[in-house]
Amino acid sequence: MLINFDAGPATLPRSVMQQASEAILDYNGSGLSILEIAHRGKAFTAILEEANGLVKKLLGLDDDYAVLWLQGGGRLQFSMLPMNFLGTDETAGYIESGHWAEEALHNARLYGYTEVLGSSKTDQYTYIPDWGDIPEQLQYVHLTSNNTIYGTQFFRFPQTTVPLVADMSSELFSRRLDYSRFSLIYAVAQKNIGPAGVTLVVVRKSMLERQKRELPGILSYKDEAANNSVLNTPPVFAIYCSLLTLRWIDSIGIDAIEQRNREKANLLYQAVDDSQLFYGVAQKEHRSLMNVCFRTHDDNHTQTFLNFARERNITGIKGHRSVGGFRASLYNAISVENVQQLIAAMQAFEQQQ
Ligand SMILES: Cc1ncc(COP(=O)(O)O)c(C=O)c1O
Incomplete structure (x- = not known):
């Protein structure tokens, strides 16, 4: 076997891949493959429930948070976030610490105003920029806690009453933090969690009430939460693999x-x-x-x-x-x-x- 240091899709624990491959042939002795179980059936409901519980346990979060498994990758989150929480005449703050942070910022500009609170762009993103005072009228502050391309990471976070949002794609479940400081966290699976095809979103339930415009259900955090991530057919296999990884993390x-x-x-x-x-x-x-x-x-x-x-x-x-x-x-x-x-x-x- 090769040792794969790729940034993503990345390697998963060997035991996870082993169990996932067994589940493809026969899920838990059910006579069905994990690839063919119904997304609203008992077996998948149990998978979701356990996965959601483990996400909250590992992040030290309580029932004030909803756990969502969405599609569209990190890129859809760059749009979904301002679509849901940034009104046309409102402003959101962005810390520009790398390529993905910049992409998130550019997407937000399609929906409202943005303020760049700090940027290290002119220094080729070799450090995490300072962010100064956070204006209280901002709808949220977005940051990318780990910059996959440049190899930089936040070790302190803004102190603010403005809702904090973090793209934690390339680090979620890698360290202990006070995750309750964040109102919304998202992470694509294909780095530390599971295969590509699913994005984990953890959102404070009170945020869901702040939806700024009418949206198709599939683009609304509120609707996705109300439907427990099965508003449409979710990527069952990717979520199952994520559960296996969560169990592995929990066991360590x-x-x-x-x-x-x-x-x-x-x-x-x-x-x-x-x-x-x-x-x-x-x-x-x-x-x-x-x-x-x-x-x-x-x-x-x-x-x-x-x-x-x-x-x-x-x-x-x-x-x-x-x-x-x-x-x-x-x-x-x-x-x-x-x-x-x-x-x-x-x-x-x-x-x-
Ligand atoms: C921090 C971060 N955010 C977002 C993305 C984009 O994810 P996706 O390709 O799923 O849209 C990446 C991809 O590498 C990333 O590293």
């Missing part, structure tokens, strides 16, 4: 998961810092625990190292085309040993130069 515990994620990131950043050949891209105090971005001083080494790593069964470390170099995504399913193998490859490569 979020604190142990975080500790392991810190250990993995520290090991790799240390190796990058100790190297004469590689260097880290993001500013040190904002370095992501999830996506480690690094480069070689000489760009001619990039393809050679990618080939060198591939010969050692390491894949998915090519940096995003806008940054170049390398990116190792250390999501929950990546083990400490996997990271040690990457470091060994980096060191062996450096020695050969």
